Amino acid sequence: MIGFIQELQRRTPLGWLQLSHHKSRLLVALSGIAFADVLMFMQMGFQNALYDSNTRLNSALLADIVLMSTQSRNTQNLSTFSRRRLLQAGDVPGVKSTQAMYIGLVTWKNPQTHRKTQLQAIGFNPDEPALNLPEVNAQLDKIKLPDTFIFDRGARGQYDKAFAQIDAGNSVTTEVDKRTITIDGLFKLGASFGADGTLISSEDNYLRIFPRQLAGSINLGLVYIQPGYDLKQVAASLKAYLPSEDVKVLTREEFINFEVDYWKSESPIGFIFTLGVSMGFIVGVIIVYQVLSTDVNAHIKEYATFKAMGYRNLYLLGVVFEEAIILAVLGFIPGLIIPLGLYRLTRKATDLPVYMTLARALTVLILTIIMCGISGAIATRKLQSADPADMF
Numbered sequence: 278m279i280g281f282i283q284e285l286q287r288r289t290p291l292g293w294l295q296l297s298h299h300k301s302r303l304l305v306a307l308s309g310i311a312f313a314d315v316l317m318f319m320q321m322g323f324q325n326a327l328y329d330s331n332t333r334l335n336s337a338l339l340a341d342i343v344l345m346s347t348q349s350r351n352t353q354n355l356s357t358f359s360r361r362r363l364l365q366a367g368d369v370p371g372v373k374s375t376q377a378m379y380i381g382l383v384t385w386k387n388p389q390t391h392r393k394t395q396l397q398a399i400g401f402n403p404d405e406p407a408l409n410l411p412e413v414n415a416q417l418d419k420i421k422l423p424d425t426f427i428f429d430r431g432a433r434g435q436y437d438k439a440f441a442q443i444d445a446g447n448s449v450t451t452e453v454d455k456r457t458i459t460i461d462g463l464f465k466l467g468a469s470f471g472a473d474g475t476l477i478s479s480e481d482n483y484l485r486i487f488p489r490q491l492a493g494s495i496n497l498g499l500v501y502i503q504p505g506y507d508l509k510q511v512a513a514s515l516k517a518y519l520p521s522e523d524v525k526v527l528t529r530e531e532f533i534n535f536e537v538d539y540w541k542s543e544s545p546i547g548f549i550f551t552l553g554v555s556m557g558f559i560v561g562v563i564i565v566y567q568v569l570s571t572d573v574n575a576h577i578k579e580y581a582t583f584k585a586m587g588y589r590n591l592y593l594l595g596v597v598f599e600e601a602i603i604l605a606v607l608g609f610i611p612g613l614i615i616p617l618g619l620y621r622l623t624r625k626a627t628d629l630p631v632y633m634t635l636a637r638a639l640t641v642l643i644l645t646i647i648m649c650g651i652s653g654a655i656a657t658r659k660l661q662s663a664d665p666a667d668m669f
Contacts, residue, residue, distance in 0.1 A: 299572075306568040307608045310645065313561030314612025315619070317641050318633075320553035322620055325637070326629040327546060328537050330469035334397070335533040337408045337466070340376070342512050343532040344498030347525050351539040353397065353471035355380050357494035362524050366498065369514050371506035376405050378497040379483045379490070382472060388451035388460065389439045396432070397472040398453075400483020407499055412464035413477055419461045420478040424485065428460045431467035432474025433628040453486045468628045470546065498524075558648055565604055565652035569597060573656050594657050601653035605646045612645070613638060 334352055344366065348356035363375040379400040384393050401407040403417040416427050425448075430440060439449050440463060449460040453476070466475050484492055502511045508528055515526045527535060541547045616633065623631045 302568060302571070306565065306604050307611070309564030309568075310561055310604055310608025310649070311610075311612040311615065313557045313564065313648065314609055314641055314645055315615050316557030316560065317554050317644060318612065318616035318637070319619060320550050320557060321637055321641070322616065322623070322631045322633075323629075324547065324550035324554075325634075326623075326631045327470050327540050327550065329630045330467060331471055331540055332533050332536045333466055333469065334380075334399075334475070335529070335536050337410055338499065338529055338532070339407055339409050339501075340499035340529060341502045341508055342500035342515065343527045343529060344500060344515075344519070345496070345525050345527065345532075347522065349496075349525070350543070351471070351536055352380060353382060355496040357490070357496055358498075358524055360493045360495050360498075362519055363495075363498045363500075365519060366500055366515055369511065369518050371502050371511035371514065373501045373503040374405075375501070376402060376407055376499040377480065377495040378407060378499055379480055379487070380496045381483075381487055381490070383453050383476070383486055385453045385476070386451050387434055387436070387439075388449045389437075390435050392434075394434060394473045396429075396474050396476050397469075398426075398476045398478075398483060398486060400478055400480040401499075403479045408477075410464055410466065412462075416462040416464070420482065422459075422461070424457065424482055425459045425461050426476045426478040426482065427462035427464055428476055429467070429474035430463045430465045431628060433468035434473060456486055458482075458486070467630065470540075470629075558644060561645065561648040562652050565601065565649050566655050568604070569600060569652055569656035572600065573597065597657045598650065598653045601649035602646065605642075605649035608649075609642055609645050612641070 331352070344358070344362060346356035346358040360377055363377060366372055366375050379398075381398055382395055383398045385396050386393055403421050406414045406417065408414070413427065419425055420427060428443075439460070442449055443460060443463055450457055451460065452458070464477070468474055480492070484490060500511075500515070502508060512526055512528050519526065620631045620633055623629065
């Protein structure tokens, strides 16, 4: 091992010398790789923000098991099913209690700018906490009042003055689908790709802004199991007991994955972001190939001389791959720094959870190395066929 390291130290860094000899070409290559990395980082960031923002509510549920209509596509497109299914679910061994939840999209008027926007409204029995949100659970008494709601502090839009008024202990009135409501509290959940924010109140207040929805038709059924019972076993019992053509039974983890799968496979947005990552990778391969191919062509006689001196193809290929790795690492540095600023700008403009993660940085670094490796492999094809006799 020590001898290998010493041999490596004595080795002439031919790849670096060739790259640094043409500094303008090197800068162009690094710019191209950085551009490809930025493109991949941004598409991955948007994709994860899509999943994270649209599963906030799913993750915040206190329920162990969730019942939903088989016709539901995602939390912004929930169909209804009969509330009787909750009573039936209570007969299954291991079920401690059940609770109904109503969820729907409403158009409301921003109390500060008076512009209309789309929010997600949630209604449930305030005597039984349904969400793992301390700010919501501390204000359950407020939403028992008629036409009184609490509003999402993380909503997308201009609300600073309205928030300040509510924080000062004053309520704010506005309209939801031409019905006047009162905002008497705030909590933090956040905007998503499907809605600009969230309104929470009692099921009675929810049904007042959705007059066409019957109290017996619910969007979600929250099931809580008794201590000591196996979650998967209770879920399997519910699936066997409840009619499968009417109700879908999901654990909370499965409910989160159900939402992610919709945005990943059924929604065109998820496909677009995945395609964007692929396009960034392909662009990087093309750019690096052009640089390495040009470098190989410019030094083809030198490579032929090495062959005539007895150097094997493997050594010459190693030089090209050395250049590819150098380009990958050096191009990744600005490709990582630039998205940090773009992520911050995106969060400020859209209120979406776009953050850099170590896993994503490592993923893009690996993709960058693979990208440059593929380019190097393609660029060396002419080098392998070079015959010293034909060069002079």
